[in-house]
Amino acid sequence: MASTFFRYAAPAAFYPVARRLAPWFGAAAAVLAIAGLAVGLVVAPTDAQQGDAYRIIFIHVPAAWMSMFIYLVMAFWSALALGYNTRLSAMMAQALAPTGALMTFIALWTGAFWGRPTWGTYWAWDARMTSELILLFLYFGIIALRNAIDDPRRGDKACAVLTLVGAVNVPIIYFSVQWWNTLHQGSTISMTAAPKMASIMLTGLLLMSLAAWAYAIAVALARVASIIIERERGAVWISHLPEMRRLMPS
């Protein structure tokens, strides 16, 4: 079992796995998103209090969840990269950062366009929004730090340290609505209490969340494949890849 796992820790062994799995997760994301959009925009009824403005929830909440979750996964890979000095885990962390930044941007953007009709403002310096904005800057900082360091192995270590230090922000975002008196509402969905929303709305939210998961996995796998090619170039196994021959006639 352990030996099987570690065999795929080699970039050369993981590359074909990533390439093979990515389209399947991409297709799953597309199907789930179409179903989720149909439920969220068409099937689910207009909200009694918020009218149709509430429909932004179907992208806002999944994106906000993913923005934090991707960071935690990145921190996990970073810890592995620092502790075991494994290249692939650092590459996984590197592959997740742009998608984490994307999810954070979507959460902030859709939040602004939900806040305006419901609270009367696009933006407020409230604890939830400010800590989520800091998360976006953390993602940007990690990407910029990576690009600023020429030696990839040194870049791995620096980014892993920054990622782990920045992880302190994730519980701050998550608990901000409880710790401070914020404009942002508390969580609508809880593991311990009955959901405070209609089941059809919950279905739409679940579909869109699964779509966001599948999308993030697909994109991270596709990106890690590119990162592997970038960092392993010159290796014999790379020149033997069929896509290298297909690139152009030699």
Next chain:
Amino acid sequence: MSAFIAMGGYGWYVWMAYGVTALVVAVEILMLRARRRRMLIEARLAEPEMPITTRATLDPGSLS
């Protein structure tokens, strides 16, 4: 159909949220494709056994 676009008067907010999300997701997918292509070309250039004469034709700058 026009009622769907109007979103009960919230059309601007709903479609700005959904539209920009669709746009940034599309941009990420396109950037990912471009990156893969660029990395494959660079890996091709890094191949040690490559004859020097073909390098000019594989210059990433000459490809769109």
